[in-house]
Every structure is written in C-alpha cells, then in structure tokens.
Ligand SMILES: NC(=O)c1ccc[n+]([C@@H]2O[C@H](COP(=O)([O-])OP(=O)(O)OC[C@H]3O[C@@H](n4cnc5c(N)ncnc54)[C@H](O)[C@@H]3O)[C@@H](O)[C@H]2O)c1
C-alpha cells in the first residue's frame with residue numbers, strides 16, 4: 145500500500161456525570177498550579193461556573209477568572225487574556241465553556257510565549273512550524289456545549305476584526321492536556337443553543353466523512369458520531385435534563401472534531417464568512433447550509449452517503465439521508481433558509497470570495513469555486529434544491 149497519512153488521537157478525556165469534581169486534579173496532571181480560568185460573560189455568574197472556580201480555590205490553586213470573551217471571539221479577546229495571564233503570572237489555562245471560551249482559552253495558552261503575531265499561525269501553509277513549542281502553556285478544557293469539539297482539536301477560530309474574517313489558528317501542541325466532559329454541565333443549555341451546537345457536531349462528522357483522503361479511522365469515528373446525533377440530538381433538545389443524551393452529544397462533539405483532522409468542507413466554508421459578516425451562531429449557520437451543500441456535492445458523495453444511511457438504519461440511499469437531515473432540522477426548530485439568519489444577497493460577492501479561500505474549502509469533495517459558492521448560497525436563500 146502506498147498511502148501515507150497522519151492520524152492523531154491523543155487527548156485524555158475524563159467522561160461522566162459529576163466528573164467536574166476532578167478539575168483540580170486535572171490541573172495537577174496538566175502541570176498547572178496557577179490557572180487562568182477562561183469562560184464567557186453568559187457563563188461566568190452561573191452557579192456551576194462559580195462551583196468549578198471554588199473547587200480550584202479549595203485545592204489551593206492560584207486561580208483567577210477571565211471572561212472577556214464574546215461569541216464568535218475576536219483577537220482583542222485573546223490579547224486581553226494574554227495580558228491577564230502574564231499579569232497574574234499564570235502557568236496554564238482552564239478553558240470552561242462553549243467553543244468561544246475554549247477557543248480563546250486555547251489561543252491565550254498558545255500565544256503566551258510566542259514572539260510572532262497570532263495571524264502568523266493561521267492554518268495556511270506550514271506557518272505553524274515557526275511557533276515556539278516551549279512557549280505554549282498547558283490547557284485543561286471543560287466543554288459546556290456539545291458542538292465544536294474544540295476540547296480535542298488542534299485549532300481555534302478567531303475573527304480578525306480588521307478584515308472581518310474568521311481565521312483558523314492551528315498548532316498541534318495547542319491541544320488540551322486533559323479534558324473533562326461532564327454532561328451535568330450541559331443541562332442548563334437552552335434548547336435553541338443545544339440544537340445549534342448539536343448541528344455543528346453533526347456537520348463536523350458529515351464533512352469529515354465526505355472529505356476526500358484516506359483516513360478510515362476518522363471515517364469510523366465520524367460515522368458513529370452521526371449515529372449519536374441521530375439518536376440523541378432530538379432528545380437533548382427536547383429534555384435538557386436527559387443526562388444520557390447530553391453525554392452522548394458531548395461524545396458526538398468530540399467525535400466530530402477528532403474526525404475533522406481529515407478535513408471539513410463547503411458547509412464550514414460557507415458558514416465562516418456568514419458568521420464573520422453577520423455574527424450569526426456558527427452551528428445554526430452550518431445547519432442552514434447543510435442540505436444545500438450535500439445536494440451540491442451529491443455526485444461525489446452519493447455512494448458514501450448511501451452507505452452511511454444504511455448504517456443509520458435508514459434506506460441505504462442519498463435521498464433517505466437527505467430526507468432525514470431535513471426532518472431533523474425541522475424537528476429541532478432550525479430555519480430552512482438564510483432568512484432565519486437575517487442574511488440576504490447584498491454581500492454575496494464578498495461571501496463567495498471569502499468562502500473559496502477559507503481553509504475548510506479544500507476539504508469539499510467537489511471544488512468550491514466562486515460560482516459553486518454562489519449557487520449554494522442561492523439555494524440556501526430560496527430554500528430550493
Ligand atoms: N475550535 C474548533 O475546532 C471549532 C469548531 C467549530 C466551531 N468553532 C467556533 O466555536 C464558536 C461557537 O461555539 P459554541 O457553538 O459552543 O457557542 P458559544 O461558545 O459561542 O456559546 C453560545 C452561548 O451559550 C452559552 N452557554 C454555553 N454553555 C452553556 C451552558 N452549559 N449553559 C447555559 N449557557 C451556556 C454561552 O454563554 C454563549 O452565550 C464559534 O466561534 C465557532 O467558529 C470552533
């Protein structure tokens with residue numbers, strides 16, 4: 145066999161209800177004594193967040209909280225966090241929250257000891273090789289949404305405020321040293337955000353599975369991730385206190401981000417510019433684009449998707465899979481068109497231009513040209529396939 149591949153699965157994950165109680169121990173294992181606890185303004189005052197910080201204090205760790213993190217986080221969030229890290233002489237980061245808080249926490253830890261500017265480490269070419277690996281602070285990650293899978297990923301998504309583009313910052317050593325996945329932390333997540341974030345996990349699994357390239361390990365993880373979403377996402381949306389469903393969705397989110405080391409595709413390439421220009425939620429934006437990108441890619445993925453449909457217990461055909469996606473979207477209350485995001489065609493040229501250079505575009509099984517991006521956008525605008 146002449147195939148060469150790079151496969152990465154190293155993160156230790158402590159999974160299970162109540163395991164947030166191990167947070168101080170996770171810090172010790174990661175070599176952190178004075179953590180900067182990075183979260184967001186929506187989470188910082190919740191009792192579960194205060195309890196997590198209290199656990200660290202009780203264990204004698206020198207913790208301080210940093211919560212200047214917006215949704216679709218921007219570079220100034222990262223710079224403010226680096227300042228807090230240095231001022232407080234923190235030796236690591238606890239990143240606690242959804243993808244926004246996890247991404248900012250990871251990027252703060254990554255940038256802590258770098259001399260080059262953050263944008264040098266955008267996931268383009270091999271810039272990441274020029275990072276100083278000794279300048280990366282250890283990270284413990286605690287996801288409180290089940291979607292991005294950032295807790296197991298080597299990348300973060302930060303919006304460049306000057307160009308209004310979402311940039312992927314990448315380094316293999318940006319991975320958290322220990323992850324705690326405690327489904328009890330997700331029970332207060334509103335049904336809407338549960339649905340949106342869950343569709344992000346599903347998008348990661350589907351796009352990774354459809355991305356070209358030889359990575360049967362990622363394919364297997366992605367397929368099981370899709371199955372978990374099928375069985376448990378509607379349950380998690382319907383009953384937020386369903387711990388089994390919350391746990392399964394945390395696993396699906398980590399599966400998605402583990403699998404997308406293989407690549408993503410047109411759903412994310414379209415979603416990133418829309419999210420950057422209109423500040424729409426990432427998972428919701430993915431969910432709107434999902435069926436249109438699948439239909440656009442149909443010729444290249446039909447056979448693979450039919451196989452996936454069979455594994456899910458559906459009739460083994462592309463049409464059955466597509467029908468399931470459309471039903472799922474409707475069942476969990478997601479808008480079928482861009483109208484639900486208050487997005488119109490006025491910035492289409494910009495969106496298409498940004499989509500084709502997005503780092504995820506290269507993973508689309510059909511080349512994502514400007515015309516292709518425009519065609520997908522028009523389908524999503526009109527709700528027609
Ligand atoms: N690093 C990656 O690989 C990766 C992958 C996909 C997306 N992303 C990025 O992640 C971000 C989106 O992350 P997200 O979808 O998790 O949303 P988010 O982190 O922006 O959180 C959404 C909202 O949910 C609230 N919230 C989070 N957990 C809660 C809980 N348990 N209870 C109550 N409220 C809670 C937050 O306060 C926030 O208001 C985007 O910037 C996206 O581009 C990163």
Ligand SMILES: [Fe+2]
Nearest residue numbers: 292344412426
């Ligand atoms: Fe995503």
